[in-house]
Amino acid sequence: xxxxxxxxxASLASMRxxxxxxxxxxxxxxxxxxxxxDPVGVSALDPAGEGHRGLDAIAAFWDANIGPNxxxxxxxxxxxxxxxxxxxxTITTTLxxxxxxxxxxxxxxxxxxxxxxxxxxxxxNMDEDMEFTASEAG
Numbered sequence: 001x002x003x004x005x006x007x008x009x010a011s012l013a014s015m016r017x018x019x020x021x022x023x024x025x026x027x028x029x030x031x032x033x034x035x036x037x038d039p040v041g042v043s044a045l046d047p048a049g050e051g052h053r054g055l056d057a058i059a060a061f062w063d064a065n066i067g068p069n070x071x072x073x074x075x076x077x078x079x080x081x082x083x084x085x086x087x088x089x090t091i092t093t094t095l096x097x098x099x100x101x102x103x104x105x106x107x108x109x110x111x112x113x114x115x116x117x118x119x120x121x122x123x124x125n126m127d128e129d130m131e132f133t134a135s136e137a138g
Contacts, residue, residue: 006115007085008078014117015073016108023062027055031116036061038122039105045126069092082111084119100133 004012017026036050036058045065052061056096075089085108092102106125112118115136 003026003080005080005085006082007083007111008080010111010115010117011078011085011087011107011109017073018066018071019073020064021067021070023059023067026062026066027059029056030058031112031118034116034118034120036057036120037123038065038120039126040121043126044046051106066087068096083112100130102133 017023020075032055033053033096034055037051038061044055046052049132052058053109070093072092072094073089074092075086075087077088079086079088087107087122088105089107090104091101091107093099094100098123103122103124107109108119108121108123109117110119
């Protein structure tokens with residue numbers, strides 16, 4: 001991935017922080033009024049479909065969805081446009097019981113003038129885009 005713009009750099013830093021389980025580094029990437037929509041729209045992760053806005057809500061999103069799990073990103077394509085980047089790929093989540101869920105989608109990151117994330121949006125559908133693999137231990 002060439003052309004390391006502020007948006008691409010923020011997306012790479014976000015993925016790295018998630019993969020290494022570094023909540024503090026991840027939260028430091030966001031502007032105070034940032035919003036995460038993962039996935040975009042109404043889902044079990046966001047019943048109101050309004051996203052998780054502000055650092056407290058983003059920290060709570062980490063605690064509920066990222067922190068207990070191990071995530072791995074496999075980005076096949078990345079497209080920069082202005083202050084945004086859209087990464088196309090698969091995120092594989094390993095749950096505490098060893099089972100896995102893989103989601104293929106489009107993951108967009110938008111930054112402000114200081115390079116802080118103001119928007120992280122994940123375009124995928126829980127019913128259509130998620131594949132589960134049971135734990136071999138269970």
